[in-house]
Amino acid sequence: MCKMMRGGDLIVLSGPSGVGKSTLVKKVRAFHPELEFSVSCTTRAMRPGEIDGKDYHFLDEEEFSRRSDSGAFLEEARIFRHRYGTLKSEVLERLRAGRSVLLDIDLQGAKQIRAVADADREIGAAAVFVMIVPPDLAALEKRLRERGSESDEQIALRLGAARRELAGFRTYDYLVVNDDLETAAADLDKILAVCRMRTAIVQGDPFV
Amino acid sequence: MCKMMRGGDLIVLSGPSGVGKSTLVKKVRAFHPELEFSVSCTTRAMRPGEIDGKDYHFLDEEEFSRRSDSGAFLEEARIFRHRYGTLKSEVLERLRAGRSVLLDIDLQGAKQIRAVADADREIGAAAVFVMIVPPDLAALEKRLRERGSESDEQIALRLGAARRELAGFRTYDYLVVNDDLETAAADLDKILAVCRMRTAIVQGDPFV
Numbered sequence: 426m427c428k429m430m431r432g433g434d435l436i437v438l439s440g441p442s443g444v445g446k447s448t449l450v451k452k453v454r455a456f457h458p459e460l461e462f463s464v465s466c467t468t469r470a471m472r473p474g475e476i477d478g479k480d481y482h483f484l485d486e487e488e489f490s491r492r493s494d495s496g497a498f499l500e501e502a503r504i505f506r507h508r509y510g511t512l513k514s515e516v517l518e519r520l521r522a523g524r525s526v527l528l529d530i531d532l533q534g535a536k537q538i539r540a541v542a543d544a545d546r547e548i549g550a551a552a553v554f555v556m557i558v559p560p561d562l563a564a565l566e567k568r569l570r571e572r573g574s575e576s577d578e579q580i581a582l583r584l585g586a587a588r589r590e591l592a593g594f595r596t597y598d599y600l601v602v603n604d605d606l607e608t609a610a611a612d613l614d615k616i617l618a619v620c621r622m623r624t625a626i627v628q629g630d631p632f633v
Numbered sequence: 634m635c636k637m638m639r640g641g642d643l644i645v646l647s648g649p650s651g652v653g654k655s656t657l658v659k660k661v662r663a664f665h666p667e668l669e670f671s672v673s674c675t676t677r678a679m680r681p682g683e684i685d686g687k688d689y690h691f692l693d694e695e696e697f698s699r700r701s702d703s704g705a706f707l708e709e710a711r712i713f714r715h716r717y718g719t720l721k722s723e724v725l726e727r728l729r730a731g732r733s734v735l736l737d738i739d740l741q742g743a744k745q746i747r748a749v750a751d752a753d754r755e756i757g758a759a760a761v762f763v764m765i766v767p768p769d770l771a772a773l774e775k776r777l778r779e780r781g782s783e784s785d786e787q788i789a790l791r792l793g794a795a796r797r798e799l800a801g802f803r804t805y806d807y808l809v810v811n812d813d814l815e816t817a818a819a820d821l822d823k824i825l826a827v828c829r830m831r832t833a834i835v836q837g838d839p840f841v
Contacts, residue, residue: 428769429810556832561636562840591840599830602637612830619827622807622820624764632770632799 430628432551433520434620436460436527437597439535440557441587443569445603449557450529452610457617460527463515466492469507482512499548500530500537513541513548520551525620532593539596550625554597555616560604562588638836640759641728642828644668644735645805647743648765649795651777653811657765658737660818665825668735671723674700677715690720707756708738708745721749721756728759733828740801747804758833762805763824768812770796 440446454460466482468489477483484492489508493501501510511528519526528538535554542549559565565587569580594600599616603609620626648654662668674690676697685691692700697716701709709718719736727734736746743762750757767773773795777788802808807824811817828834 429808558840588840592838594835594838594840595832597832599827600637600832600835601830612826615823615827616830618820619807619823622809622824624803624805624808627802627808630800630802632766632796632802 429631431523431621432626432628433523433525434553434617434623434626435516435520435538435548435551436525436617436620437535437538437552437554438527438529438557439531439555439590439597440603441559441565441590442583443565443572443587444557444559445568445606445609446529446557448606449601449603449610449613450527452606453613453617454527456614457525460525460617461519463511463519463526463528466498466510466512467507499541500528500534502531502534517547520547525617532590532596535596536593553599553616553620553623555599555601555613556591556594556597557603557609557613558591558594558600559587560602562591564604637839639731639829640834640836641731641733642761642825642831642834643724643728643746643756643759644733644825644828645743645746645760645762646735646737646765647739647763647798647805648811649767649773649798650791651773651780651795652765652767653776653814653817654737654765656814657809657811657817657821658735660814661821661825662735664822665733668733668825669727671719671727671734671736674706674718674720675715676717707749708736708742710739710742725755728755733825740798740804743804744801761807761824761828761831763807763809763821764799764802764805765809765811765817765821766799766802767795768810770799772812 438450464478464482466484466489468484468486471477471483489510492498493510497512497514498510499513499516501508516526538552539554542552566584569575569583601609601612646658672686672690674692674697676692676694679685679691683689697718700706701718705720705722706718707721707724709716724734746760747762750760774792777783777791809817809820
């Protein structure tokens, strides 16, 4: 039995639209129920049935700006009129208690977290960046067309966005190629297992 | 099918005496016959049956010094009267051709390679450092005693050496805890699989 004390992993996961990321996340969460999601902050209004602190931390524009200015966010984005952000404090609290966090975000968010990870030793030690990718762009186009639900114009827009996301692949540590879903899920599962073996998350010196 | 072009991995593997590293290496090589070993240089005399360029590159002291001074070695060591070293060129040639190399060395060698990896982008992208460790020092002592072949003094010497090796665990990226051999082999196998998913070894841009 190994008595090593370890901090949590911060798994930053991205992938372009149509690559099958949500299906993969669902599969992997079934194997890894210990993976936690952080509750994001947002300035949008609470919808019926939503719970503050569970679905989101609902903040007004002023409070969001105040936190943003003080560097409280690991990453943040404006989507249309509303702002969304992940609090550093919320993630760090979990990591320090040895709990792992999965952040499902886009390239822009991943780039922000990479910058924080480069500057902050604690986030840097925990963060692992994974991008789900198609075997190539032709395969992604084929997949988008097979859905049959979108116009050529919509598909072209999605492909353009995917190409921009994929161009940033070097922001990530690992690529999981989603050609066959079972293989991709097994690959992601291996990455999660190997993350636990990293010296970066070992606390103290277990060999004294 | 994924058409991504990838360079090889440079797997740097260490572990203190008694931890079961050679058994693990044997098991993993059976699964990964593609893993290559590099041929070391040495100044010791050729023994009957040995082949120059296959067992070792046999160099005289002067030639070894010349190469050492020119920075040709990835790592080198003096063991008693003789010198041993791994040529950068030999490793790089394989990595560039997409072939992975396993280097089975000690902490001192790993530290030298880490320094080269920090300075050389190509070695840095390929190198992954793995240490095989016991669950704790007590487990290692128990294992050494169970062999029954060594005196208390010899065991104390080995334990002291192991403790010094283990103190350098942060030189490595990953720890494989060898408590149960099958589990440790599976863990090492996962690390090797995940190494192939690293963006660091992806050549060019596969998504254009």
